[in-house]
Amino acid sequence: MSQAPAATLGAPQPPKEPAGRRGHGHPWLTLLAVALGVIMVMLDGTVVAIANPAIAADLGASIQELQWVTSGYLLALAVFLITAGKLGDLFGHKAVFMVGIAGFALTSLAIGLSSGVGWLIAFRVLQGLFGALLQPAALALLRTAFPAEKLNMAIGIWGAAIGVSSAAGPIVGGLLVEHVSWQSVFYINVPVGLIAFAVGIWVLKESKAGLLSRIDIPGVILLSGAMFCLIWAIIKAPEWGWADGATLGFFAGALVLTVLFVVWQMFAKEPLLPLGLFRSASLSIGTVLMVLVAFSMFGAMFFLTFFLQNVHGLSPLESGLRMMPMSAGMIVASPLAGFLIGKLGPKIPIAGGMLITATAMFLLSRLDIDAGYGQTALPFVLLAFGLSPVMVGATEIIVGNAAPELSGVAGGLQQSAMQVGGSLGTAVLGAVMASKVGDVLPGHFTALKLPAPPPEQIEAMKQPVSMGIAPITPQMNLPAPVAELITKAAHLSFMDGLHLAFTVSTVVAVVAAALGLIVKAGRKSEDAVQVHI
Known part of the structure; x- marks a missing residue:
């Protein structure tokens, strides 16, 4: 069945952008712009590992708290990625990408200024949420900018840049922690973010889905709760005991919330994660x-x-x-x-x-x-x-x-x-x-x-x-x-x-x-x- 044009559904149209600006929408400059933003996220995901001992010594962090410095960031990324993609449909992938860059840089500054490990973990979680805005938007912008015959090459270069930036994290982190401070691992994102924001404003061309989407708020809440209960139970189990009532309670909570999430996805009008995806055995195994x-x-x-x-x-x-x-x-x-x-x-x-x-x-x-x-x-x-x-x-x-x-x-x-x-x-x-x-x-x-x-x-x-x-x-x-x-x-x-x-x-x-x-x-x-x- 054919779909009605977005205008007839009342969907907001992509914002008009100046035509003829030099470099605007250029495929390879678009690749540069999105790579700068995503590299910042991937670099931060590995550079922190080198800083962990210095953070522990300076803030008196326990190993469980250090795990949350990493796990809180990764978990926020994981839970919010699909939602972030739908936000791109609503507000435009360029707009969401730019918000992600600005938020990531600002939360990096806040992490460096943190005086306690609790605040550091909280800002790391928030940083993960902004980082999640960048990745689906970046891929969408690449697919819009490149013709089909060059898209695989672009994604390959993009993937290589991500891999190299992840692997380079320990070296960058070592230089900064040893010669400056552990805070500088996060401060470095501020100038990188400013450059990425400026390039993105100038180069990126807006793209968004033709149909108005809805955000599956119950789905986001259920999935976030299930993941939190699961990770928290695993981290606290050595301290509480694997058979302790609190540990088993959090595991049970994760199971219940996961079941509720699956049931909700079956009936939601626009589910966060359409279960039909998993009809493909290869996709599920992948x-x-x-x-x-x-x-x-x-x-x-x-x-x-x-x-x-x-x-x-x-x-x-x-x-x-x-x-x-x-x-x-x-x-x-x-x-x-x-x-x-x-x-x-x-x-x-x-x-x-x-x-x-x-x-x-x-x-x-x-x-x-x-x-x-x-x-x-x-x-x-x-x-x-x-x-x-x-x-x-x-x-x-x-x-x-x-x-x-x-x-x-x-x-x-x-x-x-x-x-x-x-x-x-x-x-x-x-x-x-x-x-x-x-x-x-x-x-x-x-x-x-x-x-x-x-x-x-x-x-x-x-x-x-x-x-x-x-x-x-x-x-x-x-x-x-x-x-x-x-x-x-x-x-x-x-x-x-x-x-x-x-x-x-x-x-x-x-x-x-x-x-x-x-x-x-x-x-x-x-x-x-x-x-x-």
């Missing part, structure tokens, strides 16, 4: 695949900075440089992955990439306490070449297998799956780490001829030891040899927890590789790239 990839990557990498700085004794800059092989690898791996997927389809490159990722995670699970540059360089390079095919192939699997009229919603689903997976990975592996540390710490004490701490003391020690910090304060006035033995016991316990976390990530990557063999390429028709975000 979504699960994205969750597993992000779980393995973000969850495991969360603890590497603690290893490099608190256990291995490297400075923030040295930690960033230690991760440079992954950054350099991304520059080569991203375009290569795009080429291979274009020739072979997504199945083989994605499955092979996840096996390479599993190999990298296995090597990292074998790190010893004195691991040098050579022992970490190989797994970092393997991570770059393993993860790139999955990132580049995500559009092929999820968006390509969606119905044309739902391609934009599918794009939001893809990004949401990645952010949810990252949040879950950080939370679950954090719980695994804390549990393992509590189990092995008494044994390391007795093996070093130290008296085993009582259970209540072990419970208090788990938090600092899970960050690679020896549970020693100046007030203890311990003899130097005793302090060294306690530090060694703490570091050995941390390494046991790190090894288990990377082992779990290895298993997750192998499962993802198996799922990669089931998916199939999306449609190649021009209809498959229509924008209805």
Whole structure:
């Protein structure tokens, strides 16, 4: 059945923009404009990991609070991405993109000015909401600006820029934390945001859907509540106990809210996430695949900075440089992955990439306490070449297998799956780490001829030891040899927890590789790239 023109439905028309302005709507300048905004978001997603130890020392943050600095940001991104795409339909993708840039820069400034970890977490969540405005709008603007025959190239370059910026985060973070302050990690977004805003105002051409949309407010509330209950239960379980009533209550709340969300989506006139998307087995598997990839990557990498700085004794800059092989690898791996997927389809490159990722995670699970540059360089390079095919192939699997009229919603689903997976990975592996540390710490004490701490003391020690910090304060006035033995016991316990976390990530990557063999390429028709975000 044909659709009525937007004007007959009372939908607001796109704003008139000056015609003939130099560079206005130019495809490659549009790519530059949206890349500046999205790179800011992706860089911020990884640069904070290097700053975590400095934030903990300056603000007295616990490991659970540090997890929320990361998880709160990623979760806000995940929950709001699909809603953000619908806001683009209502108000125009350029308008939403510009609001996202301005809000992201302003919340970055507020984070840097925060004097307590509570305010920092709150502004990180708000920053994640503004970041979510940028990603669906950016893809919609690209699809509007580029002709069909050049769109894949543009998205490939855009994806490579995102991958490189994510990998460059540790180096940028190391430079800023070591030579300026942890606050500068966030302040840097202000000038970048100003440049992106100026370029966007001048270059971007407005685009919006022809039909007036509605925001599924109940759906947003239900999905947000379900994700909050789930992540909060996982993070607090090591402290409360997995069988504690509060833990089980939050898990039950997550389950109930998820069921209510699914039921609501079945009857909502314009659902937040149309359930018809999941009639495609490849799209459903691809979504699960994205969750597993992000779980393995973000969850495991969360603890590497603690290893490099608190256990291995490297400075923030040295930690960033230690991760440079992954950054350099991304520059080569991203375009290569795009080429291979274009020739072979997504199945083989994605499955092979996840096996390479599993190999990298296995090597990292074998790190010893004195691991040098050579022992970490190989797994970092393997991570770059393993993860790139999955990132580049995500559009092929999820968006390509969606119905044309739902391609934009599918794009939001893809990004949401990645952010949810990252949040879950950080939370679950954090719980695994804390549990393992509590189990092995008494044994390391007795093996070093130290008296085993009582259970209540072990419970208090788990938090600092899970960050690679020896549970020693100046007030203890311990003899130097005793302090060294306690530090060694703490570091050995941390390494046991790190090894288990990377082992779990290895298993997750192998499962993802198996799922990669089931998916199939999306449609190649021009209809498959229509924008209805």
